[in-house]
Amino acid sequence: MVPELGSFSLILALLLCVILGTLPIIGASTNNVLWMSLARPLSAGVFVFVGLALAILAYAFVTDDFSVQFVAQHSNSLLPMRYKFTAVWGGHEGSFLLWTFMLTGWMVAVSIYSNSMPLDFSSRVLGILGMLCFSYLLFMLATSNPFDRVVPLPPVDGADLNSALQDFGFIVHPPTLYMGYVGFSVVFAFAVAALLSGRLDSAWARWCRPWANISWAILTIGIALGSWWAYYELGWGGWWAWDPVENPPLITWLFGTALIHSLAVTEKRGVFKSWTIMLAILAFSGSLLGTFITRSGLLTSVHAFASDPSRGFFILGILAVAIGGSLILFAIRAPMLKSDFSFDLVSREIFLLVNNVILVVSAASVFLGTLFPMVYQAVTDDLISIGPPYFNLIFVPLMILLVIFVGIGPISRWKKTSVSFLIKQLTKVALASIAIGVALPLVILMEFSLPATIAMALSAWIILGMVKDIANKTANKPDLITGLRSLSYSYYGMQAAHFGIALMVTGVALTSYFSTEKSVLLDAGQSIDVGSYVFTLEGSSQVRGPNYVGDEVAMLVTKAGVPIATLLPQRRIYIATGTPSTEMAIDAGFLRDLFVTLGEQKESGAWSMTIYVKPFIRWIWLGAIFMAFGGSLAAADKRYRKLKKRAEDKALINAGEALQPVS
Amino acid sequence: MKPHRRKKLGIILFIAAGLSVAAGVTLFALSQNINMFFTPTQVADGEVQSGTHFRIGGMVKDGSVVRSGDSLEVKFITTDFVSDVPIQYEGILPDLFREGQGIVAEGQVDVAGVFQASRVLAKHDENYMSPEVKAAMDAAGASAENQKSYGGESNGT
Secondary structure (H helix, E strand, O other): OHHHHHHHHHHHHHHHHHHHOOHHHHHHHHOOHHHHOOHHHHHHHHHHHHHHHHHHHHHHHHOOOOOEHHHHHHOOOOOOHHHHHHHHHOOHHHHHHHHHHHHHHHHHHHHHHOOOOOHHHHHHHHHHHHHHHHHHHHHHHHHOOOOOEOOOOOOOOOOOOOHHHOOHHHHHHHHHHHHHHHHHHHHHHHHHHHHHHOOOOHHHHHHHHHHHHHHHHHHHHHHHHHHHHHHHHOOOOOOOOOOOOOHHHHHHHHHHHHHHHHHHHHHHHOOOHHHHHHHHHHHHHHHHHHHHHHHHOOOOOOOOOOOOHHHHHHHHHHHHHHHHHHHHHHHHHHHHOOOOOOOOOOOHHHHHHHHHHHHHHHHHHHHHHHHHHHHHHHHHOOOEEEOHHHHHHHHHHHHHHHHHHHHHHHHOOOOOOOHHHHHHHHHHHHHHHHHHHHHHHHHHHOOOOHHHHHHHHHHHHHHHHHHHHHHHHHOOOOOHHHHHHHOOHHHHHHHHHHHHHHHHHHHHHHHHHHOEEEEEEEOOOOEEEEOOEEEEEEEEEEEEOOOEEEEEEEEEEEEOOEEEEEEOOEEEEEOOOOOEEEEOEEEOOOOEEEEEEEEEEOOOOOEEEEEEEEEOOHHHHHHHHHHHHHHHHHHOOHHHHOOHHHHHHHHHHHHHHHHOOOO | OOHHHHHHHHHHHHHHHHHHHHHHHHHHHHHHOEEEEEOHHHHHOOOOOOOOOEEEEEEEOOOOOEEOOOOOEEEEEEEOOOOEEEEEEEOOOOOOOOOOOEEEEEEEEOOOOOEEEEEEEEOOOOOOOOHHHHHHHHHOOOOHHHHHHHHHHHOOO
16 A cells, blocks of 8 residues: 555646646736745645655565565565665665756755745746656656556565665665756756846856856765766776766766856856757756667666666657757747857867867767767667777867866966966976876886876876965955955855865876786685785685675785785675675775675685785775865855845846847 | 857867867767677687777687686686577686576687686676676577576576
């Protein structure tokens, strides 16, 4: 009975979405205040009913209700409680419910924090989100209801959660990624609402920016968590594989990065309007594309859900309507979004435009590499795959170019910057960066290496450029503290995010070029040298967990005779499915990770294993944390909070402007 | 032409030039990095040029896995139920690698006709047959029953 209540509350949410997706939007065009004011309570209602459905599904998991097909497929009575709870998103149906729930969560957030916007605008935004939510709920009820029962007889026990998912990473990565992903729907709704109302000005950009920044920050964390999880769970020693399902979040992230920069220009200078709208549509398309690729079963990947093609067609339909519709609207309305072209050829606007072009080209090249195999197969019927070399070949030079502009952009001025000013500001920074790039790798690694030199020089370029800029901005203040205090949150946010890039560049380059890995066969007592470390197999033992049995090997690591760590990699067999699974053992450090992944035991008793030493790998995720922190800091800027009154005044003026015909 | 229009045109031309260079480089990189996928039958029929790096997909033949006692070397046979191709790999196989399971291997065929794999992929979701392996099965015309029995086995139930 309880699972049927879940279906029932999904249907109720769907019905509420029908009203939410129509009345407030019509009300906004016909100036019907009653209809517009329905948007907030309806959003809350949708949130409550989708949340209830999610809670009911979680309840079915926790109470081992194997008469529900989704539970029977993804849980087992032996599964530890925390995984029973999170197995809710362990498969297609449940994870889509979580996805939809995230959307409703964003809807409620918008309805709470939209007081500074005019009612017609917030009603349009919520109405558009309601339409999206409607299509997701319809999709769920039509093709993938998580509450479907097993007929005729429920199994005695469930098939268990995929063993690769029974991990901390699985608890945190999907919700964070979804939250970030879906956040771009909000920005998309802002863009469509702007097109519908024909109003796109600095005030609009100011409403939109915190949402874009915070979604971007959460998406950054979501992707980084995925990378970190893949690194320690899949045990291939890498942190990014250019997997077809990893790529759409990255595409969304790249568009999103371009978007937050373009929004900055739209807010400060009132230009790049149509471009900003376009980026909002593209970032959202990236998120839908991710859903489509994961859930259609079209591509081979570790993430793919077992699925039937009807789901793929349905999502393709949503994709076509949402993106096609918004693009048509864009085509009709774009001529109204005329920007004043009031800046010089050397100005911060231009540098941000270059940043945008590089980011969009990067996103397009990742998109091409991801979808090319699908298109190729459709045309020639041959199966192909595009390997990491393609992505690295394209991506690395583009990122180097981007980082060079990250150093210039913040120092340049709006409207007009003279070239001689930039040269004066940056010559010393450039020389110092090159000196650091040459010297640091020699000191740390005791060898010269071009990739390390380039990476260090680029990181130094960002950091020194940042120091220079802060020095400039505080130069006229009585003392440094007052100067630092006078800078805004959003300025610090930007610098924190850019600092994150510097950390990430260092981490990526040093890990890629200086990792060592050895696959070996070791008997008890045997040792092997990897880099400057000695790994000794001390012995092995049996282990038993709640739903698995396995072997554990103890590896002692020493450096110059001093013990550093004992690593305990495991090889498990999950009881319910008989699936083998390896558990990596990692000794994490600020400067290096030591990493052992266990293979099988030979008849002689020797163990096969792969040992990795990975320098600076943590810096990649540390960089992502700084970026996300920067994004959140920028979203928390005072001017978004204390703006209520000003926005209202401005909205009145703008409403007047919007009515005027535009040439 | 008004000066600001000329400026706008300049920027647009600059972007267009940049984009064309990027598109050219991207397409070139793409063409250099395509891994073709072949089925065991195609490999056995000699459709693959020697020295090409490619992917092969099929089932691991029952009873074909031979692990070396003193190194990480593994030999096995991959099959689409029509033709067999021997594969050699040195390293640690993925968790879900086992007989009767669909795999995809990346590498090239040596002079002896053995596929030297640099990478072996097995699916993480054991209920799921990769589209590549499925296509290989379909192409070889393997009977539905064969597929079914193998699918069942790989479920590990």
